[in-house]
Amino acid sequence: MTEYTAHFIPCKVRYNGATEEFVDNFHCDNEDDLTLKRKEDDSLNGEKLCVRHIRGRKIVGKKFLGSDGYQTFLVKTGTREGEDGETGQISLDTTSKIEPIAKISSMINYERDGNEERLLEELEKFQQFLDVSDVIHS
Amino acid sequence: MTVDKTTLSSIVALPSALAKYEQHITVFSLPHPSNTSSKQRVRLMLGSNGQLFELRSHVFSKSCKYNAKSDLADDKYHYTTDDQPIKSVFLTNKEDRSDSYVIESGCFQFAAKYDLTFNLIGYYHRNSIVAEERDYTRGTTEPQTCGQPAAHPPCLTARDYHDLLVDSHDPAWSGVPLETLQSHLSNIAEPIEEAGEIFYKITSNKITAYLILKVQKILARLPKSLPMPNNLPQELSEALKVVMSVNLLISLIPKAAYSNLVHFSPEQQSVDSIQLNISKAFDTYHNHQKSKLISEKEQELQLNAAMTVGLSVNSAKQPKKKVVKKSAINKKVNVASGKGSIDGFFKKSKQSKI
Amino acid sequence: MTELPPTIPGSLNSLHTKNFFSEVPLNLDPQSPIILGVDEAGRGPVMGPMVYAVSYCTKDYQDNILIPKYEFDDSKKLTDPVRRSLFQKMWCPLPEVQDEPPTGSAKRTEIDGVGYATTCITPVDISTGMLRYPPSKNYNLNAQAHDVTMNLIQGVLDQGVNIDHVYVDTVGPPASYQKKLEGRFPHVKFTVAKKADSLYCIVSVASVVAKVTRDILVDSLRSSPGEIIGSGYPSDPKTTAWLRKNQSPLFAWPKEMVRFSWQTCETLMNNPSTGSIPIEWEEQFLNSKKNMAQQWAAKSMVNNEPITLDNWFSS
Numbered sequence: 001m002t003e004y005t006a007h008f009i010p011c012k013v014r015y016n017g018a019t020e021e022f023v024d025n026f027h028c029d030n031e032d033d034l035t036l037k038r039k040e041d042d043s044l045n046g047e048k049l050c051v052r053h054i055r056g057r058k059i060v061g062k063k064f065l066g067s068d069g070y071q072t073f074l075v076k077t078g079t080r081e082g083e084d085g086e087t088g089q090i091s092l093d094t095t096s097k098i099e100p101i102a103k104i105s106s107m108i109n110y111e112r113d114g115n116e117e118r119l120l121e122e123l124e125k126f127q128q129f130l131d132v133s134d135v136i137h138s
Numbered sequence: 139m140t141v142d143k144t145t146l147s148s149i150v151a152l153p154s155a156l157a158k159y160e161q162h163i164t165v166f167s168l169p170h171p172s173n174t175s176s177k178q179r180v181r182l183m184l185g186s187n188g189q190l191f192e193l194r195s196h197v198f199s200k201s202c203k204y205n206a207k208s209d210l211a212d213d214k215y216h217y218t219t220d221d222q223p224i225k226s227v228f229l230t231n232k233e234d235r236s237d238s239y240v241i242e243s244g245c246f247q248f249a250a251k252y253d254l255t256f257n258l259i260g261y262y263h264r265n266s267i268v269a270e271e272r273d274y275t276r277g278t279t280e281p282q283t284c285g286q287p288a289a290h291p292p293c294l295t296a297r298d299y300h301d302l303l304v305d306s307h308d309p310a311w312s313g314v315p316l317e318t319l320q321s322h323l324s325n326i327a328e329p330i331e332e333a334g335e336i337f338y339k340i341t342s343n344k345i346t347a348y349l350i351l352k353v354q355k356i357l358a359r360l361p362k363s364l365p366m367p368n369n370l371p372q373e374l375s376e377a378l379k380v381v382m383s384v385n386l387l388i389s390l391i392p393k394a395a396y397s398n399l400v401h402f403s404p405e406q407q408s409v410d411s412i413q414l415n416i417s418k419a420f421d422t423y424h425n426h427q428k429s430k431l432i433s434e435k436e437q438e439l440q441l442n443a444a445m446t447v448g449l450s451v452n453s454a455k456q457p458k459k460k461v462v463k464k465s466a467i468n469k470k471v472n473v474a475s476g477k478g479s480i481d482g483f484f485k486k487s488k489q490s491k492i
Numbered sequence: 493m494t495e496l497p498p499t500i501p502g503s504l505n506s507l508h509t510k511n512f513f514s515e516v517p518l519n520l521d522p523q524s525p526i527i528l529g530v531d532e533a534g535r536g537p538v539m540g541p542m543v544y545a546v547s548y549c550t551k552d553y554q555d556n557i558l559i560p561k562y563e564f565d566d567s568k569k570l571t572d573p574v575r576r577s578l579f580q581k582m583w584c585p586l587p588e589v590q591d592e593p594p595t596g597s598a599k600r601t602e603i604d605g606v607g608y609a610t611t612c613i614t615p616v617d618i619s620t621g622m623l624r625y626p627p628s629k630n631y632n633l634n635a636q637a638h639d640v641t642m643n644l645i646q647g648v649l650d651q652g653v654n655i656d657h658v659y660v661d662t663v664g665p666p667a668s669y670q671k672k673l674e675g676r677f678p679h680v681k682f683t684v685a686k687k688a689d690s691l692y693c694i695v696s697v698a699s700v701v702a703k704v705t706r707d708i709l710v711d712s713l714r715s716s717p718g719e720i721i722g723s724g725y726p727s728d729p730k731t732t733a734w735l736r737k738n739q740s741p742l743f744a745w746p747k748e749m750v751r752f753s754w755q756t757c758e759t760l761m762n763n764p765s766t767g768s769i770p771i772e773w774e775e776q777f778l779n780s781k782k783n784m785a786q787q788w789a790a791k792s793m794v795n796n797e798p799i800t801l802d803n804w805f806s807s
Contacts, residue, residue: 002237004229006149008198008244010625012218012772013226015240015742022230022238025743034508036617038631038639041624055744055761055771056619056752065248071157072246074229075150095313098163098183104149105232107246109198112625112774118214121363122198128361129805130250132386135355136801137192137253177802200807204799210786213626216777223807224774240742240769272797364799382799389801 003105004074007052010059010111026052041114049116050108061110064123068130072104147241149227150193151248155185165193166313171260173267173392180257183249188318191249199225199244254314254322255348256390261307262326262340264288266394274388274396287394293330293337296320346398349387350412353399356383374426380419497583499705503541503612504712507748511644513609514583516651517549520605524550525656528648529695530641531688533567533702535633535663537724538754539731540710541612544637545702546644547582547694548653553605559693562603566689567699572707579704582606582697608701609647611640612709615751622753627775634664642676649677657681659695661688713749726756735760741769 007026032051035058049060065072076099111119156163167179181193200223201209209215217223225244231237265288268274294302300319303311311319320336326345327338357379364382366375384399391399403417502510520526528548535542549558558564567575581602613636621631641660649655658677662669662684670684685691689699710724722730735756738745744752744761751757761768777783797803 002231003233004231004239006246007228007230008246009226009228010199010224010774011226012222012224012244013240013242013742014770014772016242018237018239019742020236020238021740021742022228022235024746026228026230029507031506031508034506034510036509036613036621036631036636036640038635041629041631053616053620053747056616056747056750056757057623057625057773058620065151069154070151070248071154072149072151073157075148095164095166095310098150098165100150101147102229104151104229107149107151111199113620114624114626114629118199125202125361125363125805126196126198128363129801131359132356132361132801132805133250135359136352136387136390137251138355194806197807202805202807203803204795204797206807207786207789208795210783211789213778213783216774216780216783218772218777219780221782224772224777271800271803275796275798361804364804385798386801386804388798389803 001100001103003103006072006074006104006107007061008107008109009054010115011054011057026054028052029058032058047120049119050110051113052110058113059110060113060116060119061108062119062123063106063108064126065107072107073098073100074102074104075100149241149246151246152183153185153191153249153251155189156183156191156249158186164313166310168257168310169260169308171256171390171392172271172388173260173264174269174271175267176270180252182252182254182313184313184315184318188315188321190252190254190314190318192252193247193249195245195247197223197225197245199223254318255325258322258326258340259345259349259391259395261303262288262290262342262345263392263394264307266392268393271388274393275385290340293339295335295337296323299323299338342398345395346402347412349391349395349399350402350414350416352387353380353383353416354414356386374422377419377422377426380414380416381423384416384420495584496708497579497704499543499545499583499608499610499612499701500708503614503705503709505748506612507614507616509611509613509617509640511609511611511647513647513651514607516653517605517607520607520653521550521552524552526654527551527554527692527694528645528655528658529688529692529698530644530658530660531567531695531699531702532637532661533699533706534710534724535637536726537731538726538735538751538756539615539721539724539749540713541614541706542618542633542637543702543706543709544611544613544640544644545608545698545705546610546641546648547606547608547697547701548648548655549606549694549697551656554693557605558603558697564693564696564700566687566696567703569690570700575700575704575707578603578697578700582608582701606697607648607651607653608698609644610701610705611644612705613640615749616747619747619750619752625774627778638669638672642673645673645677645680655680657683659688659692660684661695661699662686726754732756736766739766739768741767744768 029051049062052059052061109119109123152163163183165181165183167181169179170177171180183191183193185191199215200217201215205214215223223244227241227244227246229239229241291298291302296316296319300311300314300316303319323338323340326348327340328344330337330339360379360383366378366382370378384396387399388396399416400420401417403415404413405415496504498514499512502512526548527550528546530544530546532545533543534540562578562581563570563574564578570578584601586600586602618633618636621636622633624630645655645658658673658680660669660673660682663686666684666686670682673682673684674680683692688695690696710721714721719734720730721734722728722732724731726732735745735750739760744750744757760766761771764770
């Protein structure tokens with residue numbers, strides 16, 4: 001099964017579909033330390049985040065659901081008709097089968113450069129939910 | 139792989155217990171265990187050893203419901219004109235980047251361990267229905283406000299319970315294996331063995347005892363993001379932690395079960411030698427809230443009084459001034475009508491004073 | 493010219509801003525005060541780096557060698573070959589010296605009394621600085637320029653050069669900038685002026701260094717020798733033609749080349765006729781009706797709801 005990385009990016013792209021543009025774009029910027037920036041903008045206290053660029057914007061990301069024994073898939077959930085268009089949620093009323101069509105080897109959530117606080121806060125809170133949920137349901 | 143507008147794809151994270159069945163994972167749904175009418179059914183998946191998982195959706199770059207309004211007011215979050223969070227997904231193939239995709243929706247789904255006992259509690263309190271979570275703490279939480287208790291069979295085998303649930307609660311219970319049901323029944327029912335068979339009788343006391351165990355577990359791992367005020371006296375701080383732990387469960391239990399939990403005191407009710415005095419914690423918390431409210435009101439009154447003193451001098455004079463001004467305007471307008479360019483000068487000066 | 497000036501190699505194919513500091517000239521006469529000029533090249537263009545350069549020498553060297561012997565002037569008034577030739581005389585070792593045995597760090601160039609340094613701010617750094625979120629955290633072009641200038645001056649001071657007077661060419665208001673520089677370097681005299689590259693020879697030298705460095709870096713961005721990208725200014729029809737021709741639907745242009753923070757780019761990306769995929773960013777929704785409505789209601793907004801698993805962890 002083909003493996004993909006899922007990048008949750010901080011913008012709304014009004015498009016669904018394939019593109020070959022990633023060959024030359026959206027690579028991880030390993031030299032971000034050399035970016036011209038103000039000292040006070042280095043707010044991450046040394047935390048290493050994944051840096052990429054979209055249309056001149058720098059985005060910073062961190063992996064999630066990687067170390068909790070999760071395996072992620074891209075699954076087919078049917079056709080758009082009668083489904084929740086935004087969430088693509090699996091139907092609630094009937095029994096349905098999950099049909100994986102590809103593996104997602106890692107998931108990275110991103111926020112804009114300057115908005116790192118939101119990134120870390122949301123990921124921390126998501127982890128807290130997993131922890132407390134595990135406690136409640138065990 | 140195809141991701142296009144006609145095929146709906148979804149990113150689903152599964153725990154390894156489920157992932158090994160990747161080709162045939164069935165999702166079924168049960169009524170929400172809290173009996174809150176605004177909530178959708180829970181989507182469940184069965185893993186190895188009968189372990190159930192709930193399929194949940196999440197999207198980043200969006201406020202939690204509790205902070206939704208204040209985050210909008212504080213400009214902390216913004217949404218598109220069609221009310222979507224500003225999030226999309228890029229899927230990149232590590233081996234071949236020309237095989238990459240854009241998904242407009244930023245949502246993903248993940249499976250989290252799920253305790254079916256909550257649905258049995260939901261069934262037991264099936265007459266305790268509220269519209270929204272906020273109804274749990276609105277007004278009184280006395281048990282009599284939580285709906286008529288439902289009728290319950292005296293004792294049933296797990297198989298009979300299974301049939302009962304399928305027939306009288308929801309047909310989707312048929313997706314739950316008997317062994318799974320049995321193990322969850324024993325969490326909140328007295329098992330009675332007779333003629334080689336085990337019969338179960340769910341009791342309110344057993345439910346409360348089970349939920350207190352959950353509260354104790356939450357207390358030990360209370361999420362750090364919860365807004366705990368600093369510098370509270372030890373007793374109040376401990377009480378608030380208990381209140382917060384109990385309230386987190388509102389999302390999973392009917393109001394009646396919550397009410398029983400809130401009023402639980404080991405002095406009045408002996409349940410499996412549990413010592414956690416939830417009732418006392420809620421009393422301590424409510425008393426603190428009341429006294430805080432009173433002192434806030436007093437402060438407000440003092441502040442208002444101080445402001446009134448300051449304002450009284452001005453407010454007494456202002457009406458007089460206004461009257462004078464109004465008559466002056468009228469006069470000027472009349473005079474100005476035949477005075478040419480100088481008229482503009484006077485008009486301006488008058489307006490700027492107003 | 494086959495060999496590249498030393499200001500180039502570090503910045504070739506670099507996503508991020510790089511500095512270059514020449515060695516300090518050996519014959520800086522301690523009796524004559526040292527003057528330093530600052531200028532930039534490529535502030536306005538929508539493509540390529542913005543290069544800041546400083547050059548320094550003794551006042552005597554400027555007055556007795558540079559001014560009478562060389563035609564340094566505002567770099568825009570000089571032709572490209574003249575600029576390149578002048579800069580070459582500053583960095584290219586003289587032929588006869590090349591055959592001599594190595595003499596350590598000593599450099600023998602025709603113009604051997606001038607030291608220089610450059611900072612090449614890449615299109616990526618310009619764009620990312622100007623397009624941060626929230627917008628209050630933006631690092632605008634002026635702030636970038638000021639910081640880079642101060643770092644260059646500090647870098648030269650750190651090389652042990654006792655700078656007496658700095659002449660700065662600026663496009664912004666000179667007075668406040670001069671005050672800022674004097675605050676940062678209280679022991680150095682400053683003259684900040686518009687068109688300083690026409691007024692002070694040492695600034696002209698800096699302008700030549702900056703312009704030649706930028707031109708070579710822009711040349712290196714061409715994917716083929718015949719590619720026409722124009723001057724890089726948004727007003728240049730050749731540049732806008734290049735932008736239109738090379739715009740891709742999702743990522744638009746190579747980030748190594750284009751400054752996305754320029755309005756020209758924004759306009760093209762928002763134009764449906766270019767085939768651009770619409771992308772919405774959070775700053776577009778600042779002060780939206782939704783947010784304003786909640787701000788109006790904020791006073792009466794005391795949340796007395798209990799915190800639950802669902803309302804605290806779900807949206």
